[in-house]
Amino acid sequence: MTETGVGANVLGLATGLAFGALLQRGGLSDSATIKNQFSGTDWRVAGTVGTAVAMGGVAFEQLRRRGVVAPDVKPVKLGGILSGAALFGTGMTLGGYCPGTAVAGIGAGHRDAGWALLGMSAGALGFVRAYPALKKGLDAGDFGRVRLGAA
Numbered sequence: 811m812t813e814t815g816v817g818a819n820v821l822g823l824a825t826g827l828a829f830g831a832l833l834q835r836g837g838l839s840d841s842a843t844i845k846n847q848f849s850g851t852d853w854r855v856a857g858t859v860g861t862a863v864a865m866g867g868v869a870f871e872q873l874r875r876r877g878v879v880a881p882d883v884k885p886v887k888l889g890g891i892l893s894g895a896a897l898f899g900t901g902m903t904l905g906g907y908c909p910g911t912a913v914a915g916i917g918a919g920h921r922d923a924g925w926a927l928l929g930m931s932a933g934a935l936g937f938v939r940a941y942p943a944l945k946k947g948l949d950a951g952d953f954g955r956v957r958l959g960a961a
Contacts, residue, residue: 829910829914830910830913830914830917833858833910833911833914834914834917834918836854836858837854838854838855838858838911838914839911839914839915839917839918839920839923840906840915840918840920841905841906841907841911841915841920841922841923841926842906843855843906844902844906844907844908844911845903845906848902848903881957883955883956883957884955885952885953885954885955885956886951886952886953886954886955886956887948887949887950887951887952887953888950888951888952888953889947889948889949889950889951890948890949893947893948897933901929901930901933905922905926905929906922906926907922907923907926907927907930909927909930911923912924912926912927912930913927
């Protein structure tokens with residue numbers, strides 16, 4: 811399996827297009843679907859994410875057993891996790907998009923998705939610039955590398 815070159819780019823493009831098509835087919839490229847998830851009236855987002863996590867976990871475990879991938883456990887830092895979750899969740903609730911669904915929304919012709927992606931990009935750039943001042947708070951509550959169910 812190659813990680814660089816034209817083959818990797820073609821595989822990445824094909825995977826991205828397939829992912830976007832599935833998001834579109836499931837209605838997740840529409841901001842109303844995501845906003846309705848947060849209001850508790852439409853559970854497609856939770857079902858889709860749950861399915862993706864389960865399938866990804868099974869696939870990762872199979873690749874790990876074959877020696878193709880190895881887990882890279884990151885440290886648990888509650889400051890970053892809690893502040894990131896609050897900021898991401900607020901943006902997703904107000905805008906109705908996450909990065910992947912925004913790109914799918916653009917592909918589906920939803921103008922608001924373009925504005926949402928522009929806002930996410932501005933937020934990401936702002937975070938990069940502010941990171942040195944935020945680092946101490948983001949590193950708070952460092953529990954180190956934690957693994958659940960490690961064999």
